[in-house]
Amino acid sequence: MPRRSHVEHRPDGTAHRTGVWLANSASAATDSTPAQLEALAGVGIDWARP
Numbered sequence: 001m002p003r004r005s006h007v008e009h010r011p012d013g014t015a016h017r018t019g020v021w022l023a024n025s026a027s028a029a030t031d032s033t034p035a036q037l038e039a040l041a042g043v044g045i046d047w048a049r050p
Contacts, residue, residue, distance in 0.1 A: 006019035025032070025040065026047050032040075040048035 006017075008016045008018045010016065022045070025045075029037065029047060032048075037048045037050075041050075
């Protein structure tokens with residue numbers, strides 16, 4: 001699991017702040033729909049599992 005400061009650099013030169021996105025998603029998990037949580041759990045995000 002990437003830390004909050006993790007930045008993913010893509011081949012096209014853009015960057016995605018993956019760590020910030022995950023941290024923000026975890027803190028807003030109570031506002032997420034069941035479908036969103038299921039999708040996150042499907043890609044291996046442990047806190048999204050019921």
